[in-house]
Amino acid sequence: MKTTLLEQIRKRRMALGVKIQDMPLRAGLTRQQYGKIEAGGNPRLTTLDQIAEGLDAVLLLVPKSKLERVERLLADPTPTSPGNFYPRQGESVEQQLNVAEADENPWEGI
Numbered sequence: 847m848k849t850t851l852l853e854q855i856r857k858r859r860m861a862l863g864v865k866i867q868d869m870p871l872r873a874g875l876t877r878q879q880y881g882k883i884e885a886g887g888n889p890r891l892t893t894l895d896q897i898a899e900g901l902d903a904v905l906l907l908v909p910k911s912k913l914e915r916v917e918r919l920l921a922d923p924t925p926t927s928p929g930n931f932y933p934r935q936g937e938s939v940e941q942q943l944n945v946a947e948a949d950e951n952p953w954e955g956i
Contacts, residue, residue: 851894856884858901873900 859869870880873896883889883897891905898905908916 852884852886855897855901858903862901864901869897869900873897 859866864872866881866884867877869875869884870877873880873893875883875893875896879893880897883893889897895905
């Protein structure tokens with residue numbers, strides 16, 4: 847199930863136990879600015895970056911071709927889980943993920 851960035855922000859805030867009233871201070875925004883964003887506003891990239899910083903997170907652009915792998919890794923990063931992404935002995939992370947050389951720079955040629 848896909849979630850929007852604003853839903854992810856709300857979930858991260860709640861996971862950290864941060865009240866909505868406390869987020870403006872953490873993000874360096876006014877209460878009105880932050881309230882509009884969580885209500886479905888259309889924030890600027892710089893504002894999103896401030897919110898991410900306030901949530902002890904970073905914004906990251908993930909190529910669609912890698913999204914499922916990244917989501918699985920974030921969901922269960924333990925090295926003993928069946929779907930883990932830690933390299934098996936004698937195998938690099940790239941080999942285990944079957945990463946082609948062209949995948950290393952998804953923006954090449956644009």
